[in-house]
Amino acid sequence: MPDKAVKKKLAAIYRVLFQAYGPQHWWPGDTPFEVMVGAVLTQNTAWANVEKAIANLRRERLLEPERLFRVPLRKLAVLIRPSGFFTVKARRLNHLFKFIIDRYSGSLALMFAEDPETLRHNLLEVNGVGPETADSILLYAGQRPFFVVDAYTKRVLSRHRVIAADADYHTVQGLFMDSLPRDSRLFNEYHALIVRVGKEHCKRTAPRCKTCPLNKFLP
DNA sequence: TGCCAGGCCGGGT
DNA sequence: ACCCGGCATGGC
Numbered sequence: 001m002p003d004k005a006v007k008k009k010l011a012a013i014y015r016v017l018f019q020a021y022g023p024q025h026w027w028p029g030d031t032p033f034e035v036m037v038g039a040v041l042t043q044n045t046a047w048a049n050v051e052k053a054i055a056n057l058r059r060e061r062l063l064e065p066e067r068l069f070r071v072p073l074r075k076l077a078v079l080i081r082p083s084g085f086f087t088v089k090a091r092r093l094n095h096l097f098k099f100i101i102d103r104y105s106g107s108l109a110l111m112f113a114e115d116p117e118t119l120r121h122n123l124l125e126v127n128g129v130g131p132e133t134a135d136s137i138l139l140y141a142g143q144r145p146f147f148v149v150d151a152y153t154k155r156v157l158s159r160h161r162v163i164a165a166d167a168d169y170h171t172v173q174g175l176f177m178d179s180l181p182r183d184s185r186l187f188n189e190y191h192a193l194i195v196r197v198g199k200e201h202c203k204r205t206a207p208r209c210k211t212c213p214l215n216k217f218l219p
Numbered sequence: 220t221g222c223c224a225g226g227c228c229g230g231g232t
Numbered sequence: 233a234c235c236c237g238g239c240a241t242g243g244c
Contacts, residue, residue, distance in 0.1 A: 026225090043225080043227065044225085044226045045225080047224080048243070049224080049240095052241090081241075083241070085227095085238090085239045088227085088228085088239055092228095127227090130227050131227095132227090133226070148225080151224090151226085192225090203223080205222085205223095223243090223244090224241100224242095227238105228237105228239095232233105
């Protein structure tokens with residue numbers, strides 16, 4: 001278990017961020033399948049580019065597992081091209097579609113009926129799905145309370161001395177999940193807020209800045 | 220113009 | 233067990 005100071009700090013950081021920015025409305029109103037596709041397309045990619053790719057799929061009425069699984073890889077790659085890394089991502093999406101169809105008859109409802117820990121384990125077996133993508137799917141498509149850790153999470157927390165700079169994914173995730181109530185809406189909002197503050201104040205090449213709402217947590 | 224974005228895999232040491 | 237290059241577009 002994380003020590004008490006860390007738990008309090010994580011709770012306080014959330015309050016400050018929510019106070020500063022309010023709700024971020026990540027992935028509202030989309031179907032779970034669309035959210036899943038987005039989780040793969042956004043790997044190391046700006047969200048604006050992902051939106052263009054998803055718009056292409058929607059325009060072609062392809063946003064269903066069976067339909068997209070039948071689309072040839074080359075055509076899929078062209079459709080998702082704006083999201084970058086399009087040949088690898090086409091393959092990764094295809095693996096995911098096959099997984100849903102083979103194991104859950106193409107039904108996300110069946111997939112999310114699975115025990116969450118088991119489902120997470122299964123998702124990680126899919127080539128192209130790593131821990132962040134799996135947790136994004138579980139949290140944002142399935143409302144399962146897994147905390148999503150990304151580059152911003154590590155950078156923001158390490159700059160504010162909550163974690164070591166080289167802390168691994170599982171450790172950081174455990175910190176959040178053992179410090180906060182396991183509420184999917186809370187985890188959803190918290191992750192989105194971290195990305196928000198990271199974009200505005202915690203870039204890779206800006207060691208610290210004066211106007212960051214988290215400055216009060218600096219030593 | 221160059222740097223950056225809501226990672227992950229595979230091959231080399 | 234780590235380390236690192238590759239993957240690629242679009243916005244600022």
